[in-house]
Amino acid sequence: MIKVFRSICIGILVLTWSLAAYGQEISKEQLKGLDEQVQEIKSDVLSIAAELNQLEEKLLFPSNTQVALFVSLAKGETFRLDAVQIQLSGKPVARHIYTFKELEALQKGGVQRIYTGNIRAGEHELQVSVSGKSAAGGDFQKSESFKVTKAVGPKIVEIVLKDQSIALKDN
Numbered sequence: 001m002i003k004v005f006r007s008i009c010i011g012i013l014v015l016t017w018s019l020a021a022y023g024q025e026i027s028k029e030q031l032k033g034l035d036e037q038v039q040e041i042k043s044d045v046l047s048i049a050a051e052l053n054q055l056e057e058k059l060l061f062p063s064n065t066q067v068a069l070f071v072s073l074a075k076g077e078t079f080r081l082d083a084v085q086i087q088l089s090g091k092p093v094a095r096h097i098y099t100f101k102e103l104e105a106l107q108k109g110g111v112q113r114i115y116t117g118n119i120r121a122g123e124h125e126l127q128v129s130v131s132g133k134s135a136a137g138g139d140f141q142k143s144e145s146f147k148v149t150k151a152v153g154p155k156i157v158e159i160v161l162k163d164q165s166i167a168l169k170d171n
Contacts, residue, residue, distance in 0.1 A: 073162070083132075
């Protein structure tokens with residue numbers, strides 16, 4: 001009788017262990033499937049966020065009133081740019097203090113979008129103030145005013161800094 005009881009107990013234990021092992025395989029497969037679903041959901045959320053950003057930009061800055069201002073350094077420029085301040089139609093719209101990495105990127109030909117906004121069609125005054133250090137190490141500050149004409153459609157203006165002077169590329 002004890003042998004039969006022992007055999008039954010051993011059989012139950014073996015059956016329990018095999019069911020537990022089978023259950024672990026299912027849970028591993030389920031976890032793998034859940035992980036794939038989570039990755040798909042993350043991908044969907046990121047694409048939806050990108051679409052929402054595009055829609056938001058179209059709503060906030062419609063193409064008929066949009067103006068975008070960019071800052072760049074002329075090729076081979078050696079002065080150190082510290083800060084740029086921009087006023088459009090008498091209102092301050094942008095101010096930026098440059099880090100070493102940002103300055104390095106500009107010196108390598110990079111262009112920074114410093115402002116995007118809305119203005120009415122017509123003529124507007126753009127005032128740009130720049131401060132930095134010359135190649136010789138002396139401090140300099142320069143301010144210039146420009147007339148910018150905005151027509152219907154988006155307006156892109158590039159502020160080009162060269163030889164401690166300011167120029168515009170008006171597109």
